[in-house]
Amino acid sequence: MTDIAPRAVTSGGRRRPGGGPRAGTVIAFLTPFFLPFVLFYLVPVGYALWQSFRVVRRTGGQYGTSYTTFGGFDQYTQVFQNSEFWNSIGRIGLFGIVQVPVMLFVALIMALLLDTPLLKLKAFFRITAFMPYAVPGVIAAIMWSYLYSPQLSPVVDLFQRIGLHPDFLGPGAVLWSAANVSTWLWTGYNMLIMYSALQSIPQELYEAAKIDGASNWTIAWRIKVPIIAPSIVLTTVFSIIGTLQLYAEPAVLRQISSNISSTFTPNMLAYAVASGNNYQQAAAISVVIAVITFVLSFGFMRLTSKKAGL
Amino acid sequence: MSKTVTRTRLAAVAAAATLVALAGCSSSAPSDKASAASCTPAKGKVTLQYWNTVPGMDKVVDLWNKKNPDIQVQTKNISNDQYGTLGNALKAGKAPDLAQVGYDELPALRTQNAFVDASACSAATAAKSKFVPWTWSQTSFGGTGVFALPQDTGPMALYVRSDIFKKYDIAIPTTWDEYAAAAQKLHKADPSLDITFFDPNNAEWFNGLLWQNSAQMYSYSGDKWHVTVTSDQSKQVADYWQKLIAGKLVRTDLANGSTQMYAAYQKDQIASYVGAAWGYSMFRDNLPKQSGKWSIVPIPTWGANGSSGDWGGSTVAFMKGSQHLYESVKFNTWLNSDPEALALENQLGGLYPAADAGLKLPALSKGVPYYNNEKVFDVFADSSRKINTNFAWGPTQKTVNLALQDAMAKAAAGDGTLTDALSAAQAAALKSMKAQAIPATAGK
Numbered sequence: 001m002t003d004i005a006p007r008a009v010t011s012g013g014r015r016r017p018g019g020g021p022r023a024g025t026v027i028a029f030l031t032p033f034f035l036p037f038v039l040f041y042l043v044p045v046g047y048a049l050w051q052s053f054r055v056v057r058r059t060g061g062q063y064g065t066s067y068t069t070f071g072g073f074d075q076y077t078q079v080f081q082n083s084e085f086w087n088s089i090g091r092i093g094l095f096g097i098v099q100v101p102v103m104l105f106v107a108l109i110m111a112l113l114l115d116t117p118l119l120k121l122k123a124f125f126r127i128t129a130f131m132p133y134a135v136p137g138v139i140a141a142i143m144w145s146y147l148y149s150p151q152l153s154p155v156v157d158l159f160q161r162i163g164l165h166p167d168f169l170g171p172g173a174v175l176w177s178a179a180n181v182s183t184w185l186w187t188g189y190n191m192l193i194m195y196s197a198l199q200s201i202p203q204e205l206y207e208a209a210k211i212d213g214a215s216n217w218t219i220a221w222r223i224k225v226p227i228i229a230p231s232i233v234l235t236t237v238f239s240i241i242g243t244l245q246l247y248a249e250p251a252v253l254r255q256i257s258s259n260i261s262s263t264f265t266p267n268m269l270a271y272a273v274a275s276g277n278n279y280q281q282a283a284a285i286s287v288v289i290a291v292i293t294f295v296l297s298f299g300f301m302r303l304t305s306k307k308a309g310l
Numbered sequence: 311m312s313k314t315v316t317r318t319r320l321a322a323v324a325a326a327a328t329l330v331a332l333a334g335c336s337s338s339a340p341s342d343k344a345s346a347a348s349c350t351p352a353k354g355k356v357t358l359q360y361w362n363t364v365p366g367m368d369k370v371v372d373l374w375n376k377k378n379p380d381i382q383v384q385t386k387n388i389s390n391d392q393y394g395t396l397g398n399a400l401k402a403g404k405a406p407d408l409a410q411v412g413y414d415e416l417p418a419l420r421t422q423n424a425f426v427d428a429s430a431c432s433a434a435t436a437a438k439s440k441f442v443p444w445t446w447s448q449t450s451f452g453g454t455g456v457f458a459l460p461q462d463t464g465p466m467a468l469y470v471r472s473d474i475f476k477k478y479d480i481a482i483p484t485t486w487d488e489y490a491a492a493a494q495k496l497h498k499a500d501p502s503l504d505i506t507f508f509d510p511n512n513a514e515w516f517n518g519l520l521w522q523n524s525a526q527m528y529s530y531s532g533d534k535w536h537v538t539v540t541s542d543q544s545k546q547v548a549d550y551w552q553k554l555i556a557g558k559l560v561r562t563d564l565a566n567g568s569t570q571m572y573a574a575y576q577k578d579q580i581a582s583y584v585g586a587a588w589g590y591s592m593f594r595d596n597l598p599k600q601s602g603k604w605s606i607v608p609i610p611t612w613g614a615n616g617s618s619g620d621w622g623g624s625t626v627a628f629m630k631g632s633q634h635l636y637e638s639v640k641f642n643t644w645l646n647s648d649p650e651a652l653a654l655e656n657q658l659g660g661l662y663p664a665a666d667a668g669l670k671l672p673a674l675s676k677g678v679p680y681y682n683n684e685k686v687f688d689v690f691a692d693s694s695r696k697i698n699t700n701f702a703w704g705p706t707q708k709t710v711n712l713a714l715q716d717a718m719a720k721a722a723a724g725d726g727t728l729t730d731a732l733s734a735a736q737a738a739a740l741k742s743m744k745a746q747a748i749p750a751t752a753g754k
Contacts, residue, residue, distance in 0.1 A: 056745065151570040169563075258722055258723070272709075275393065276708050277706070
């Protein structure tokens with residue numbers, strides 16, 4: 001923490017060689033950011049870390065009196081030995097490997113279509129595609145759960161009329177039903193990030209390409225996509241983080257499908273453990289999820305930036 | 311970007327290092343003295359905090375506040391995340407004076423040091439005679455104190471569509487064997503008709519059925535908890551439902567109280583409901599068109615064993631940290647045994663009282679129009695008296711319930727059996743008790 005403020009002062013000094021801004025001004029401008037950052041980010045993270053190194057002990061008797069004490073890496077050993085944890089990571093891995101590419105591919109196609117001069121009613125399509133993002137995840141999941149439910153769904157009804165009996169909530173399908181909700185929610189959001197990147201490409205580039213005889217197709221794949229590659233990387237990183245933190249959609253679908261267990265995703269497992277009063281174990285699970293998220297998202301960034309030289 | 315990364319990483323490493331150092335100095339163990347609660351009336355006006363999950367409870371409290379200017383009560387509805395809210399408040403040392411806690415969660419919260427023993431107040435111990443015996447033994451943990459007062463219960467009964475049973479000329483079952491036979495007959499007569507549904511996500515319901523068969527899942531002796539979730543009584547219940555599931559005689563795709571469940575009943579796909587007292591208003595309010603078609607009869611029995619089970623119900627607990635135990639006892643006793651308060655709670659919140667006085671309420675001895683003017687509360691009162699008094703919950707019940715549900719869902723999907731689910735629950739009980747440093751062993 002202490003290394004940040006002086007650095008800000010130095011960089012300020014570089015910009016204005018006549019004399020640095022007073023420390024008071026800097027503090028005044030930074031406080032609104034750092035105070036909530038410390039209170040609502042660093043402190044909870046620190047608290048979780050602290051909890052994860054503790055274990056419950058209690059004095060004798062049928063109910064005893066509980067207290068916590070330092071337990072070393074006990075909680076972490078338990079996380080690594082917990083098959084439910086690795087099952088949930090595996091499940092979410094499968095989910096991410098399929099859902100993220102599908103979602104981002106669709107988002108990219110939509111962004112490119114929005115960017116073509118051929119498309120009319122751009123504002124309408126843009127807002128329609130983005131609309132699902134405005135719906136809170138829980139509400140979206142409730143909405144979709146009605147569409148999946150054989151008792152209530154007009155969609156299932158329609159399938160049944162043509163002799164098909166899809167079971168969207170069955171053991172094999174429910175993961176993909178949850179994936180569909182996520183895709184529906186986030187495609188428009190990712191599209192908008194890519195579309196904004198497309199908007200910032202200077203028109204002269206296209207003109208030059210056209211003069212060279214490039215088709216719209218070539219322009220899209222040879223010029224637009226490579227230029228917006230950083231935003232595609234960014235949406236991928238967001239999606240990896242989002243996937244590992246998946247909670248709302250499966251938690252809501254769980255209420256109508258018994259094929260989603262209480263340990264379906266890592267976050268659901270952490271929640272289930274915490275609701276059983278085992279806060280220390282839940283903290284350790286959360287820390288491990290955070291580390292895996294960190295490694296995967298920054299690993300992906302490292303990998304792509306090396307490859308593409310971004 | 312890379313600058314931010316390094317900075318965050320540095321901060322994280324520094325934070326971790328400090329914390330590990332901090333964690334090194336462990337707190338010393340507190341003594342096992344029972345919290346020395348005193349029971350002296352406060353001087354002057356007192357304001358109590360009471361958190362609950364019952365609709366209309368604010369109106370009941372208004373009534374109290376009008377009558378007792380010196381003991382004012384403030385309510386807060388925590389039905390959104392009852393135990394999460396309570397757990398967090400306890401951790402923060404900001405628990406209310408009184409809070410609603412389900413019977414099955416009492417031992418778990420007690421192991422979290424959530425309660426204060428109100429037996430210092432003579433009014434609290436004297437309240438014993440007012441309540442149905444099993445409710446009292448659960449709130450006093452078999453007589454080691456008074457940690458809560460019982461509020462409502464869920465004595466179980468069988469809801470039947472008498473018109474459907476009549477149509478197919480099937481007698482209303484009185485034993486579980488007859489019930490299974492009826493399931494077969496109904497399904498044979500109309501393949502789209504099932505006798506009931508098995509909700510794999512409802513451990514509470516299943517526990518009620520285990521309770522009915524006198525399954526003793528937890529006991530304490532020799533400085534240890536003894537875990538017997540997989541007793542013969544439990545296995546008998548598990549086998550029974552496993553056969554119904556395997557024979558496709560019960561639905562397994564419905565959750566209790568869900569829109570989907572009501573839709574299935576609405577479409578005459580299900581002919582009965584194994585429910586509790588508080589469910590009477592669910593059918594009345596959600597399926598108004600089926601008025602007159604439903605009857606409530608005693609829950610089927612296991613042969614000669616005529617006992618009943620309980621599903622749900624709550625207590626109002628004395629929370630640790632309360633500065634006003636005397637006043638809390640006074641309000642709590644009124645809330646849960648005064649006929650006027652009980653009548654209002656039944657009317658507004660659908661509560662089925664745990665107090666004997668409640669079972670004799672005029673409102674509960676009348677015929678109910680929706681159920682053909684049958685005196686359905688007589689059935690529940692009878693069921694309430696037949697509930698096994700010795701049943702006890704484990705100190706990590708929620709974790710056990712989740713494990714049970716996960717495994718019940720697998721069984722319903724054809725992966726394993728309900729007996730396997732009992733084994734999973736047994737393992738979860740032992741594991742979670744170990745994590746809470748509660749000494750436990752398998753078997754009697």
